[in-house]
Amino acid sequence: MATKKYTVTLPEELAEAIRAEVGPGGFSRYVTHAIERQRERERLHEAVQWWESEYGEITEAELAEVEAEHRDLERQHAERTSAREASEQPHGQKREAA
Numbered sequence: 001m002a003t004k005k006y007t008v009t010l011p012e013e014l015a016e017a018i019r020a021e022v023g024p025g026g027f028s029r030y031v032t033h034a035i036e037r038q039r040e041r042e043r044l045h046e047a048v049q050w051w052e053s054e055y056g057e058i059t060e061a062e063l064a065e066v067e068a069e070h071r072d073l074e075r076q077h078a079e080r081t082s083a084r085e086a087s088e089q090p091h092g093q094k095r096e097a098a
Contacts, residue, residue, distance in 0.1 A: 015027075
């Protein structure tokens with residue numbers, strides 16, 4: 001992707017804190033990712049608004065159901081990742097870890 005240099009104004013303390021965290025050369029990447037995440041949130045918000053205009057407001061029960069499904073998927077993913085990592089260890093390392 002082509003890049004172009006822009007000038008933006010940020011609170012000095014915020015900019016310096018970010019620069020200290022990301023180190024030399026990481027500031028632009030950090031700001032780019034932050035802007036991308038904000039745009040994703042805005043698109044998701046638009047999608048929720050459309051959904052609610054078509055089907056009514058999302059209820060607390062529906063939110064709870066989705067959150068439970070999400071936790072279950074996260075648990076399954078963690079279990080599969082652990083199993084895959086365990087199977088990728090050389091045979092000698094499995095014995096030492098046990």
